[in-house]
Amino acid sequence: xxxxxxxxxxxxxxxxxxxxxxxxxxxxxxxxxxxxxxxxxxxxxxxxxxxxxxxxxxxxxxxxxxxxxxxxxxxxxxxxxxxxxxxxxxxxxxxxxxxxxxxxxxxxxxxxxxxxxxxxxxxxxxxxxxxxxxxxxxxxxxxxxxxxxxxxxxxxxxxxxxxxxxxxxxxxxxxxxxxxxxxxxxxxxxxxxxxxxxxxxxxxxxxxxxxxxxxxxxxxxxxxxxxxxxxxxxxxxxxxxxxxxxxxxxxxxxxxxxxxxxxxxxxxxxxxxxxxxxxxxxxxxxxxxxxxxxxxxxxxxxxxxxxxxxxxxxxxxxxxxxxxxxxxxxxxxxxxxxxxxxxxxxxxxxxxxxxxxxxxxxxxxxxxxxxxxxxxxxxxxxxxxxxxxxxxxxxxxxxxxxxxxxxxxxxxxxxxxxxxxxxxxxxxxxxxxxxxxxxxxxxxxxxxxxxxxxxxxxxxxxxxxxxxxxxxxxxxxxxxxxxxxxxxxxxx
Amino acid sequence: xxxxxxxxxxxxxxxxxxxxxxxxxxxxxxxxxxxxxxxxxxxxxxxxxxxxxxxxxxxxxxxxxxxxxxxxxxxxxxxxxxxxxxxxxxxxxxxxxxxxxxxxxxxxxxxxxxxxxxxxxxxxxxxxxxxxxxxxxxxxxxxxxxxxxxxxxxxxxxxxxxxxxxxxxxxxxxxxxxxxxxxxxxxxxxxxxxxxxxxxxxxxxxxxxxxxxxxxxxxxxxxxxxxxxxxxxxxxxxxxxxxxxxxxxxxxxxxxxxxxxxxxxxxxxxxxxxxxxxxxxxxxxxxxxxxxxxxxxxxxxxxxxxxxxxxxxxxxxxxxxxxxxxxxxxxxxxxxxxxxxxxxxxxxxxxxxxxxxxxxxxxxxxxxxxxxxxxxxxxxxxxxxxxxxxxxxxxxxxxxxxxxxxxxxxxxxxxxxxxxxxxxxxxxxxxxxxxxxxxxxxxxxxxxxxxxxxxxxxxxxxxxxxxxxxxxxxxxxxxxxxxxxxxxxxxx
Numbered sequence: 012x013x014x015x016x017x018x019x020x021x022x023x024x025x026x027x028x029x030x031x032x033x034x035x036x037x038x039x040x041x042x043x044x045x046x047x048x049x050x051x052x053x054x055x056x057x058x059x060x061x062x063x064x065x066x067x068x069x070x071x072x073x074x075x076x077x078x079x080x081x082x083x084x085x086x087x088x089x090x091x092x093x094x095x096x097x098x099x100x101x102x103x104x105x106x107x108x109x110x111x112x113x114x115x116x117x118x119x120x121x122x123x124x125x126x127x128x129x130x131x132x133x134x135x136x137x138x139x140x141x142x143x144x145x146x147x148x149x150x151x152x153x154x155x156x157x158x159x160x161x162x163x164x165x166x167x168x169x170x171x172x173x174x175x176x177x178x179x180x181x182x183x184x185x186x187x188x189x190x191x192x193x194x195x196x197x198x199x200x201x202x203x204x205x206x207x208x209x210x211x212x213x214x215x216x217x218x219x220x221x222x223x224x225x226x227x228x229x230x231x232x233x234x235x236x237x238x239x240x241x242x243x244x245x246x247x248x249x250x251x252x253x254x255x256x257x258x259x260x261x262x263x264x265x266x267x268x269x270x271x272x273x274x275x276x277x278x279x280x281x282x283x284x285x286x287x288x289x290x291x292x293x294x295x296x297x298x299x300x301x302x303x304x305x306x307x308x309x310x311x312x313x314x315x316x317x318x319x320x321x322x323x324x325x326x327x328x329x330x331x332x333x334x335x336x337x338x339x340x341x342x343x344x345x346x347x348x349x350x351x352x353x354x355x356x357x358x359x360x361x362x363x364x365x366x367x368x369x370x371x372x373x374x375x376x377x378x379x380x381x382x383x384x385x386x387x388x389x390x391x392x393x394x395x396x397x398x399x400x401x402x403x404x405x406x407x408x409x410x411x412x413x414x415x416x417x418x419x420x421x422x423x424x425x426x427x428x429x430x431x432x433x434x435x436x437x438x439x440x441x442x443x444x445x446x447x448x449x450x451x452x453x454x455x456x457x458x459x460x461x462x463x464x465x466x467x468x469x470x471x472x473x474x475x476x477x478x479x480x481x482x483x484x485x486x487x488x489x490x491x492x493x494x495x496x497x498x499x500x501x502x503x
Numbered sequence: 504x505x506x507x508x509x510x511x512x513x514x515x516x517x518x519x520x521x522x523x524x525x526x527x528x529x530x531x532x533x534x535x536x537x538x539x540x541x542x543x544x545x546x547x548x549x550x551x552x553x554x555x556x557x558x559x560x561x562x563x564x565x566x567x568x569x570x571x572x573x574x575x576x577x578x579x580x581x582x583x584x585x586x587x588x589x590x591x592x593x594x595x596x597x598x599x600x601x602x603x604x605x606x607x608x609x610x611x612x613x614x615x616x617x618x619x620x621x622x623x624x625x626x627x628x629x630x631x632x633x634x635x636x637x638x639x640x641x642x643x644x645x646x647x648x649x650x651x652x653x654x655x656x657x658x659x660x661x662x663x664x665x666x667x668x669x670x671x672x673x674x675x676x677x678x679x680x681x682x683x684x685x686x687x688x689x690x691x692x693x694x695x696x697x698x699x700x701x702x703x704x705x706x707x708x709x710x711x712x713x714x715x716x717x718x719x720x721x722x723x724x725x726x727x728x729x730x731x732x733x734x735x736x737x738x739x740x741x742x743x744x745x746x747x748x749x750x751x752x753x754x755x756x757x758x759x760x761x762x763x764x765x766x767x768x769x770x771x772x773x774x775x776x777x778x779x780x781x782x783x784x785x786x787x788x789x790x791x792x793x794x795x796x797x798x799x800x801x802x803x804x805x806x807x808x809x810x811x812x813x814x815x816x817x818x819x820x821x822x823x824x825x826x827x828x829x830x831x832x833x834x835x836x837x838x839x840x841x842x843x844x845x846x847x848x849x850x851x852x853x854x855x856x857x858x859x860x861x862x863x864x865x866x867x868x869x870x871x872x873x874x875x876x877x878x879x880x881x882x883x884x885x886x887x888x889x890x891x892x893x894x895x896x897x898x899x900x901x902x903x904x905x906x907x908x909x910x911x912x913x914x915x916x917x918x919x920x921x922x923x924x925x926x927x928x929x930x931x932x933x934x935x936x937x938x939x940x941x942x943x944x945x946x947x948x949x950x951x952x953x954x955x956x957x958x959x960x961x962x963x964x965x966x967x968x969x970x971x972x973x974x975x976x977x978x979x980x981x982x983x984x985x986x987x988x989x990x991x992x993x994x995x
Contacts (some may be wrong), residue, residue: 049844052844052845092857095857095858095859096855096856096857096858096903097855097899097900097902097903097905098899098903099852099899100852100855103848103849103852103853104852104853106845106846106849108841108844108845109844109845110844135627135630138627138630138631138634139630142630142634143895143899146891146892146895147895150846150848150888150892150895151846153885153888154846154847156846349600352541352544352600352601352602353544353598353600353601354598354642354643354646354648355646356595356642357595357598360591360592360595360596361595361596363588363589363592364588365584365587365588366587366588367587393645396642396645399638400638400642403635403638403639403642407589407591407635408589410589411588411589411590413589
């Protein structure tokens with residue numbers, strides 16, 4: 012969830028000065044159209060880490076837009092009036108009417124998360140609150156509201172730096188209280204619980220938008236653009252369209268930083284070290300699968316990656332360590348007629364192995380949020396809900412003794428070109444390069460964005476993504492084998 | 504949930520013989536169209552009380568329709584293959600493809616309910632399973648599946664009679680095992696847990712249809728008709744309609760029995776007894792609201808009823824017992840402009856009193872499933888989801904120290920006519936009778952059905968409906984006052 016918001020996003024003063032006036036004018040226009048049409052309310056939730064710029068963003072939005080049509084609610088401690096009523100009462104009374112914008116600084120998420128972090132509630136109570144929130148937001152969406160949920164994030168280091176900087180400046184010193192430092196000590200817990208809550212409440216109708224909060228210019232421009240795009244999209248929908256609110260678009264990446272770009276693509280493993288490590292990890296993997304307790308678990312390994320990233324080669328090295336009676340490789344191509352007649356995940360459920368089994372998916376259920384998204388084979392509402400459905404699927408697997416290991420094999424655009432050309436030259440590899448590969452290559456940027464969204468939305472504690480630098484095939488294979496060994500060993 | 508399924512529904516042999524052949528032919532036609540179009544699968548769940556005719560219904564559906572396009576899955580104990588995989592695997596593999604019908608005799612509901620009844624799981628585990636089921640069925644609906652969920656019900660007495668009858672007959676004796684009697688002992692627990700589960704999983708896309716199982720002809724004809732209507736409705740939807748599956752219609756009442764009809768409308772209270780009881784219960788109610796602990800709760804009383812049923816008079820007798828500083832009467836008419844700009848429940852949330860408060864709603868949030876449904880002011884998908892939203896609303900209130908007392912004031916059609924005419928004659932009452940009242944009266948049967956559905960779907964342990972026989976106003980007022988006293992006393 013937070014992967015993309017820990018990369019050190021920042022934009023220059025010049026660019027901000029250039030782009031801010033136009034964004035501001037566009038937001039005012041959208042707000043005007045919203046008020047004229049009075050078709051739906053906009054509900055903006057502002058949550059996140061202390062010091063990540065929540066308050067500044069609220070102020071900025073008020074400054075940018077017409078404050079007569081914005082209600083801002085700083086939801087601190089409930090008033091006497093509010094305490095005498097059920098907790099949701101204060102949020103109901105604060106809902107904006109159609110045509111207006113309501114900003115909730117602190118929302119129905121605050122108490123469930125904070126109470127859990129402070130140990131005042133049990134896990135089951137948090138789950139109950141989450142279920143209630145999901146139903147509440149579904150109701151809002153069904154009633155036509157546009158929900159834009161912002162989460163401002165800082166890494167632990169960034170938060171420490173931010174609090175220290177505020178303390179140092181005499182003008183902002185007052186803003187850092189002992190409570191802030193007390194909360195800082197619980198950063199890890201806060202992060203874990205927030206991440207879980209965000210993931211469980213990110214629906215197709217109301218997905219969370221996570222924004223890195225360290226750089227004010229990046230933060231402000233991103234929030235403004237996301238809000239603008241969401242409002243425009245809803246305003247442009249046909250009037251009589253009945254159904255859920257449009258999904259706001261994902262955080263538009265406004266700079267060139269992303270999780271894939273953060274990889275060091277120059278890593279290399281020398282041939283000699285490779286041969287030594289290959290033997291070592293294949294041996295270890297083999298031993299692990301013959302472990303007395305291996306029969307009580309199953310392993311599911313997912314391989315995704317750009318064309319020509321070396322998935323096949325990596326998979327062969329894994330299989331080389333396994334007993335042929337135990338493993339099964341599922342190559343996922345276009346669905347068969349039988350598969351098309353079923354719900355999307357059906358064709359993957361059918362390949363779930365017995366306990367003691369080891370199944371390798373060469374491409375997988377992530378096709379829906381990759382190729383189907385980019386090529387327009389699935390409608391937006393369908394691939395948006397797929398994130399949640401995949402989460403449910405993997406949670407069920409994990410709960411029932413499954414080790415899920417997911418690899419994204421990453422190569423650079425230049426390396427892909429080199430490999431495509433090389434394939435064209437070697438006769439027995441020519442079948443591996445088709446027109447489709449060249450076509451996919453043209454959509455490189457769209458794929459890149461889809462991959463970043465996928466990692467942000469589906470890399471969980473129980474089923475994390477491992478990003479593999481695969482410009483060097485030898486390095487990639489060793490990293491895959493080692494990760495598999497570590498994850499299985501952890502579980503046994 | 505089960506109110507309408509304990510009335511002793513039955514239909515005659517003649518009627519069954521007359522109607523069955525046509526129903527059968529229509530079902531075959533619908534099945535043929537389903538297969539030709541291959542647009543969606545039909546998933547039928549069969550659950551309920553033992554001995555209520557689940558197995559017979561499954562056999563009958565197979566007999567009525569073309570078995571080549573029906574898959575029946577009797578989900579007993581999982582096989583060795585199935586036990587070695589996550590629990591949902593067996594259901595995924597059994598899903599019917601588009602164009603076919605899958606009947607699940609025993610389903611994803613069986614284990615969560617039975618495990619909880621037997622005390623093998625905790626309440627929180629049941630809640631977890633329910634949340635998972637809700638997401639699973641939402642996914643099925645989003646993928647286009649038509650879900651028809653039948654629950655066959657028997658009252659405790661009816662189940663005892665049924666098991667005894669089976670035991671007596673030498674040909675069916677084998678069907679009753681000691682396990683059946685052991686389960687019978689847990690009837691109360693089973694009923695309570697099933698009711699909770701059914702309510703939490705009755706969504707607009709996949710509502711439960713509860714059918715009384717005692718009379719085989721009634722049961723079969725009802726199940727057949729509901730299935731037919733649901734399939735026809737989906738088949739007639741435009742092909743390219745994107746969105747959730749159509750909601751199946753409510754159990755079409757195929758005989759004249761219903762929860763309102765079961766009331767004894769002849770009850771009368773003599774004037775003398777009335778005056779004595781009025782004083783008694785008004786006094787008691789007054790004392791209760793001055794109880795030391797009354798400040799820790801709030802009371803919400805809802806009055807609904809046919810026009811001229813005497814809501815106003817009953818409400819005045821309640822107010823007569825209360826301190827004017829404490830209570831508040833909210834008359835619900837057409838929403839104001841401000842209210843129309845908000846989600847439906849907003850206008851009720853704003854009137855939730857503080858602790859220690861007593862609010863009387865003269866008409867209420869049930870308008871959506873009564874007048875708005877009948878008059879076509881709300882679309883079906885909107886009033887269908889209202890049942891769930893109202894449940895969430897009342898659950899939140901109840902969890903936060905609210906006593907919710909709901910009255911349906913019932914009069915006969917004849918009595919209403921008498922009162923309308925009388926009103927026309929008395930000058931100071933003339934304003935109380937309008938053209939609209941006469942118009943509503945024309946839709947009496949539709950209102951009746953809407954009321955029965957409302958009681959079935961929203962009468963919960965925490966917020967039960969009290970049906971008040973109101974042909975005699977004196978009786979009605981006393982019953983209202985007494986019920987209020989009892990419910991408040993229970994809580995304090």
